[in-house]
Amino acid sequence: MKIKILLLTFIVLCIASITGCENDDFKEVAGVCPVVESTTPLQNALNVPLDQVISATFNEYMDPNSITSTSFIVSGMSPITGTVTYTGRTASFKPQALLEENTTYTAKITTKAKDVNGNFLQLEHVWVFSTGMLLRPVVTAADPINNAIGVALNKTISATFNMAMNPATLNSTTFKVNQGTNPVLGVISYTGSTVSFAPTNPLLANRIYTVTITAGAKNSIGTAMIADYSWSFTTDGVPTVTATDPMNNAINVALNQTVTADFSTLMDAASITTATFTLKQGTTTILGTVSYSGNTASFNPTNALALGQIYTATITNGAKSASGTPLTADYVWNFTTVLLPPAPIIVDLGTAAMFGAFGGNAGVTNQGLNTVINNGSLGTTAASTTITGFHDGLIIYTETPLNVGNVTGDIFTAPPAPGTATSLLIAEKALLDANAAYLSISPAAKPGGSDPNAGELGGLTLAPGVYKSTSGTFKISNGNLTLDAQGDSNATWIFQTASGLTVGIAGPTGAKSVIMINNGQPKNVFWYVGSAATINSAGGGTMVGTIIANSGVTFSTSGNANQTVLNGRAISLVASVTMVNTTINVPN
Structure with missing residues (x-):
């Protein structure tokens, strides 16, 4: 069987x-x-890569000579060309070009394929697959951004992609920088997903540059950009000095002049310093403070300039624009100060001149045993009861054993007694005169005041002139203020602050003083204070000048034994004057 x-x-x-x-x-x-056992891609596969090698594996060894482009065919909309190879039991078809995106392909092994024994494939083996949408590289960020202006001349240009790129495809043929039709030379580098172009030479100022990354740039698997990517930017203009104050070769420049320079573009404030903005008189360097605001650099001399001298101001090419572009060369200009002292400023206090302290319509208060007003009177348009802790040659105004103040002149108030109708008239006239004097030294009446150190007067030596706080407050806290009359006994100073005046700082050694030199006179110093003045709250120190404050003047604080001195007057228009162990010496 x-x-x-x-x-x-x-x-x-x-x-x-x-x-x-x-x-x-x-x-x-x-x-x-022979039969086909498996294929790559599988039947009906989706999202097949565009660089896919298509293959078929047989159940037995085939005759390699029968595995050709006539027996292994791949078609999309039409047959595609490729290279057919056979290894082991697998036939492979490598397309000559990338497959098309989002396309259905048909692969076929025809009956011309046969095994090593000559047995032919009995039926064609056909399978289909589809490619997907290709994830192409795109530029997600550029530096400088498109249409950027004021770009630094040493700028490294870069572009960041959405995926890793093939560095070999990022070169001078795919990354181009042009100024007009002129190509720019540079070194190209690639790190992470960012390609950078470092120009060999600085870019030209105030020029439009165009950057192009061509479609020849490919990702790490060889997929190219779908189209060129281009953007433009404009370089920074070389900064220049467009105006100065004083102007070049100016004469009769004030001794308290703040020297300024205006630039053509926004500057790097960190580059505007005493190293790049200097002032000299001959070979002598003038000390001062440098600041920058808007497009203007300012040099505020620490001390008053000298009469009839030539000064040289310099902005060096270390000064740079906000994007880092320096001046092409140092900018130098000269000016000459006034030959004669400025004409004296006349301030008429009227009948207010006889008062050492005047408390507007609110009164005057003393706390302490050592308060005295020498060579002057005391007054208020308020009732006599608002004067506390004082006496004149005839009358005591509510003094206590701990609050005794001596007025060498007279005390003028409204009734009740000891105030009288007559003394009230004198006080009212003094207040009217004080108001008039206040307006006469205001910024409206005396414009053009300079701010030598951003509201801080401590540590400065100032020539006669008008000074106005830009911030609205004046302080004397970083040291004493020195007023230099430069030999002119008529030299006058007016200080204007829209808000407060504060002299001194807290602590036992916090008192600060105003010092007058070279024939300076306290009677020629005036303080216009928009709100209140506080003089050495820690006690001690010497203040100089006539203070006319809208809303009160305070000397020292309760409990301080150190004597605070004012060589001048303390006048408040609508608030009280308060003193603790204070000496006021009224100037003639």
């Missing part, structure tokens, strides 16, 4: 060999009929 079965099998095999495996019943017999 076994012999019959073997014989029957042999006959069947022989028939299959003779017929070329035309009977489907014999196709799965190993070693008889």
Whole structure:
């Protein structure tokens, strides 16, 4: 029986060999009929990469000569060209170009393929697959940004992609920088997902540059940009000095002049310093403070300038624009100060001149045993009861054992007694005169005041003139203020502050003073204070000048034994004057 079965099998095999495996019943017999076991991509595969190599694996070894472009065909809208190879039991088709995006392809192994024994594939093996939308590289950020202006001349230009790129495709043919039609030379580098272009030479000032990254730039798997990417920017103009104050070769410049320079563009404030903005008289460097605001640099001399001298101001090329572009060269100009002292400023106090302290319509208060007003009177338009802690030669105004103040002149108030109608008239006239004097030294009446150190007068030496706080407050806290009359006994100073005046700082050594030199006179110093003045709240120190404050003047604070001195007058228009152990010496 076994012999019959073997014989029957042999006959069947022989028939299959003779017929070329035309009977489907014999196709799965190993070693008889070749079939495709698997494919890449799989049947109906989606989102197949565009660089996909297509392959088919057989159930047996095939005749390599039968695996050709006529037996392995791949078509999209039309047949595509490629290279066919055969290794092991696998035939491969490598497309000559990338596959198209979002396209369905048909792969086919025809019946021309045969095995090593000459047995042909009985039926064509056909399968289909589809490619997806390709993720292409795009530029997500550029530096400088498109249409940027004021770009630094040493700018490194860069572009950042949405994916890793092939550095070999980022070169002078794919990353181009042009100024008009002129190409710019530079070094290209790539780090992370950012390509950078460092110009070999500085860019030209005030020019439009165009940057182009071409579609030749490819990602790490060889996918190119879909189109060129271009953007433009404008470089910074070289900064220049457009105006100065004083102007070049100016004469009769005030001794308290703040020297300024205006620039053509916004500057780097950190580059505007005493190293780049200097003032000299001959070879002598003038000390001062340098500041920068808007497009203007300012040099405020620490001390008053000298009469009839030539000064040289210099802005060096260390001064840079906000984007880092320096001046092409130092900018130098000269000016000459006034030959004669300025004409004296006349301030008429009227009948208010006889008062050492005047408390407007609110009164005057003393706390302490050592308060005295020398060579002057005391007054208010308020009732006599608002004067506390004082006496004159005849009358005591509510003094206590701890609050005794001596007025060497007279005390003028409204009734009740000891105030009288007559003394009230004198006080009212003094207040009217004080108001008039206040207006006469205001910024409206005396414009053009300078601010030598941003409201801080401590540590300065100032020539005669008008000084106005830009911030609205004046302080004397960083040291004493020195007023230099430069030999002119008529030299006058007016200080204007829209808000407060504060002299001194807290602490036992916090008192600050105003010092007058070279024939300076306290009677020629005036303080216009828009609100209140506080003089050495820690006690001590010497203040100079006539203080006319709208809303009160306070000397020292309760409990301080150190004597505070005012060589001048303390006049408040609508509030009280308060003193603690204070000496007021009224000037003639």
